[in-house]
Amino acid sequence: MSKSEGNSKNKCAIISSKLDTNEVIIDFLKKAMDKGIFDAVLMPLKVPAGDSFAYVLIKDKTLLKDGVPLSPIMSVQGAKAVSSVTRLGKAKMKIAAVMRPCEIRGTNELSKLGQTNLENITLISMDCPGVLPMSDFLIDPEKNIRIFNEAMQKGDDTIMRPVCQICDKSSMVAGDLHIGIRGAKKDTFFMISNSQKGNDVLDKLGIDLKGDINSWQAKVKNIADEKHKKREKHLKELKSKTGGLDNLADTFSQCINCHNCMRVCPVCYCRLCYFDSDKVKHPSEDYLKMAERKGSIRFLPDTILFQMGRMLHMSLSCVSCGACEDACPMSIPVAQIFSMIADETQGLFDYVSGRNIEEPIPLITYKEDELHDVEDAND
Amino acid sequence: MEMKIGVYICECGPNIADKVDIAKVINAVSSIDGVVVAERYKLLCSAEGKRFLKEEIKKHALTHLVVAACSPKQHEQTFMEVCEKAGINPYLFQLANIREQCAWITEDKDEATEKAIRLTRAAIKRVCHHSPLEKKELECNTDVLVIGGGIAGIETSLQLASPDRKIYLVEKSSSLGGLLTNFDKTFPSMQSGSKSIQEKIQTVNNNANIEVFTNSEVEEILGFFGNFEVKVKKRDEEQSTAEFNVGAVVLATGSTLFDPMQTPQYGYGDLDNIITSLEFENMNSSGKITLKNGKTPNSVAIIHCVGRDKTGYCSEICCMYSLKFVRYLKDKISNVKVSNFYSDLCIPGKTYQKFYDQTKGKHVDFIRSTDIKITKNGDKLNIEYKDENGSKNNLVVDMAILTPAMEPTSDTSRLTEVAGVSLGDGGFFAEEHQKLSPVSTTTEGVYIAGCAQGPKNISDTLDQANAVTGKILSSLIPGRKIEPEVKISQISESFCIGCKTCINVCSYGAITFDEARKISVVNEAICRGCGNCVAACPSGAATLKHFTFNQIYKELMEAVQ
């Protein structure tokens, strides 16, 4: 079952505009800043050199025009940006954070983990077409920006990252506001509110929530179902390719223990990763002993332990954003593997990371009567 | 300092020696780094054995001790004491269980020897990573806050108050006494209830060591066992707040009656002459049992178990007080006919059946019934019911008394927040352990007494009040410090990033969040050392003393060698 349809209780407005999606969002933000609804906006901006994109906190509204909400790449996972602004307390001004659905879900997870304070943050998402693989993009940024925009227009995801191609939550509304493109008539957009905060923003802007959301929901469901099928098929194939000790070892044989995947991961929020700490650094005699037993031992050691450990620690919060895979210098399909694991572990508890800010992360709670297939209480 | 580990294998008579080739074990462990001596002894837990160990520790200037012998449940404490006497920290010791979990369960001697080597090696490797741990002592306040001025709170206060222990008794309403002040008599002795409580209230008022706050509510309780800070809001003419410190808190907030308006089938509130048990107590205390029209009832129905379906439990005392009501009625109106509509007679304990036997009799009926409905019949009441065989029946009476279920008082859930305890079955305060700790909560230093813990009679309520007294008087003693558990969790300030996962999984509220530093902090006085937070913490910021990752890792590495 696909879980990516919009919330059925969502209210929506239909906005008519001849602008493109990026422009519509920026226009909306500008109006909101004019009315003093937001003091600042956090969103991707093209860097001055023009060859990349970065999250920028924009206080001067004249700079809004350079914003690219639907940037062709995910340079930094937005949840990390929100966390850096609010980890130590609520933002001192009202900020609109414009991000992709997976980034918002990451933000929600971090909020549950005390790493963001969303009190003064309004989370705004949009239907996500995916992003380009970082390594592809960097070959010729200018050309790739163009290609990306064309693909986006056509709704073609074949050039996007593999995890984007199998993302069945690309329209999931998990923040306060969502701008919908899918299923919209020409020159119209859906402005969907998902919270009281969202309602208030639209109210102040004089936008009535009276639009009919059905065509967006139908289209979104359609895409999500299709992608969900693709996801299941792809992950199954991946499982057979990487599954088993030999395949797994082969898959990670190129890992250089740089831990970049962990560093860019939005939900890897630890100050110091467990696997970077002294706890997992053992005296050399331990490794010598292992070498003796095995005949030889690969260095750096404990690659699989690191990957499995990270799965144990954060697969329940993984939002399949793909940041890890972009960051892997050895092109290991980390994000795909993590997506596969995350679907399984989250499925144990019927949990979808970041879907709902009220839903507790499964490991901080329990039910008395559950999971009997993993225990053997009576013979 | 250089590590000098002594390893001693206990023969335990033939128990280990016959099953394990001890010489082989000694041989296998002697060469491990840090081991300066490995020897066998016939019985290490004997007086001579302990003397031997003590001398060995001194002779070899040992820094760490490993004993391979029986289960730690048997003699861990024994050998820790030897360490202490010999001048090494008792936590620099490890016991390898090569008797219960090796010699006694393994048939083959080679296998047993091999396993004994494994277990002893693991203990040696582990002990290398032990840290000396010290007992701590914490100052404590011995005063007590008692919330609720009913019989449970009053009894607790009276038992606890003394010149060196001040009691703060906080009551929500304007006067002390609680429900009991309404009772003319109490079962089974039929002594005067209100008189005995008035006497106790007088004693409370005369006790200089009890400060009573009426019309007051506890607003805030911060801190932990031995050191709570309390804020009480007084609803006097001018609102004011009192602040004081105590070492323990007693929740004795009692119970209230189920509201029969929620069960319209009984006609309460609609029809005249249908009253609740509490209303009947008051009517009886006023001296006269009358109908609305001033006449004396000739027939009365007592409806048991009102609201039981909704609350989901038996309130324990209703059958008995219904029998008491029969006595009230018979005392005042000798020829009255009383019919008890009940489902099961619950009169547990040694004295109640006699009370029942002496109450039943002429004009006292017990009708086992279901599906009761009360309707109007002229100026009388018609009780419709299904009898035991399922056939419909009815009875016309002058008056009906409802015995509603007992429920937690309205401020119970607010107080769970204030006192940091949880709600249990039926919405009453949850005890720490259903059987063994009925008056404690999972928050150390917060106790429950009386009907706040669940429906019960006066005698059991007083027992609980005294039980709380026992708990407090044995743990908060003037001049004595509190010794918390030694093997507790600690959270590294430099690793913690404040995700609060540990706080969420702790059953004892032992971890708090330091808002200023944005990190979790373990309260040493509360932590019991289960290690749940350690396994929950993804960053390894939480560690459990004496069960650290490394200590366990070393053990398991030996297990897989």
Add this chain to the structure above:
Amino acid sequence: MAKEFEPRIVGFLCNWCSYAGADLAGTSKLKVPSSLTPIRVMCSSRVDSVLVTTAFLRGADGVLVAGCHPGDCHYDKGNYYARRRFAVLKKVVESLGLESDRLRLSWVSASEGQRFAEVVNEFNEKIKKMGPNPTRVKTSL
């Protein structure tokens, strides 16, 4: 002839129930395979999944986590959390196509000496059938 495969099983036993149950197996002189190396922890909730994974990847042929029966935890609710963590661990191992049958969670009470012996015997037999854990000799782990 090659020596019969002797599994290496790590057993994390909670102090209050399962370790006591294991002791009782001893006091009752029951037969328990020597392949199990017991490791005492105060509560099954102390057993973090990384420890179990470490044991597994270092070549343990089986890892047993044993604690008080649900509802009996000495620390109130620890075993419920332990069960969730174990479920996640098992799912991760299984999803990676590794042998999740080498991991076992059992509830053993202090009076269940017999059950403890049965659990270990059964697990030992199962592991014997599975053969040695290939992680033990895998070079690139």
Add this chain to the structure above:
Amino acid sequence: MNEKEGYLDVLVIGAGIAGIEASSLLSNSGRKVHLIEKTSYTGGNVIKFEEVFSNMECSTCMVAPRQQELLQDKNINLLTLAEVEDVKGSFGNFTVKIRKKARYVDLQNCIGCNACFDPCPVSLKNEFEEGLSERKAIYVPCAGALPNVPMIDTENCIRFKGKECKACQEACAFEAIDFNQKDEQLELKIGAIIAATGSDTFDPKQTPEYGYGKIDDVYTAFEFERLYASNGPTEGNINLKNGKAPKSVAIIHCVGRDQKGYCSAVCCMYSLKFNHYLKSKIPDIKIKEFYTDLCIPGKSHQKFYEKMKETGTDLIRVNEIGVEKQGQGITVKYSVGNKKGNLPVDMVILATSIEPRDDTPELAKVLGVSLDEYGFFKEENPDASSVTTSKPGVLIAGCAQGPKNIQNSVSQANAAVGKILSLSKKR
């Protein structure tokens, strides 16, 4: 403290759950406790249970840590096989004489290896296991008993009947067996006494209509507890005498209630617990509970009852009931109102009433306290706290005061301690 100011030590009689809890709490307060126990082991009746209602918690897991602590507690002087012979004086200043029977096994030397059992030539029914298994003349009642040190039953040991047997002594590697041990008499100066001697259960041989003792597979509650116990005679396998598992069971409530004249407060709940026992071992088993009034008071118990009902427990309210042998089987004959019924079953369990221990009158006399009409210790005032007796300084706790569940026993144990500590500080 001297005689004038009063002694602080406390004597606790009975090392069941109430006695254990009272002793530990007193010890925490810094008091020295002499805990005397008639049998050779601690834990009383509670350690006979596999699980306790309503959470179905493992009883051993619950109590064993407390028993262990008790043995290691330096403030508690545990005297097993001991009984009070004489008490003189008053609150704060009692002189107590105690007779401590010889165990013939040294508590210090014995390491609990049980090597002495096998060579013992005597075999007899094990009382702890309700006679369902055998023991030797040197024995511990069950595996895991604490202290884990055997005793010699001199009534059955052939050496004490004049034979020259020392098989156990020869088997002992620790010189723990000492045939020359003598009974001792101790005199203690103490300030207060808590009697926590527990209770017994009604002997259903007094009610022949249930066929107990005459018909196979009719069990008392305690026998059934041991049948289910994982450390019991069958290691928890519920079997009929013929070795087969029962397919149908009748549980009869209130056995002995008419004779005793009171409701024993716990039988309905433990009968429901038996349901759980039976269903967990034999899922398809058919169970009928025959009862009169369901007495499941308190906030937690009805929930369990409802859970049991969901699993298909059949409860039948009866006014008359009897058990008869019919052919190879058992038939329960009962009447509901005017209707009569017959139910063939494989096994019958009798929920027997709780009654005072035989030696309660004797102990009451020694302590100088009175008994109530049922033979339990009488509390000072039935409407007040039930732990005080007519004699100051002598308190009661647990089932010695009347039938009750574990929670209330523990409450009373704590309450007795509360009374002692609170009174002493004021005295």
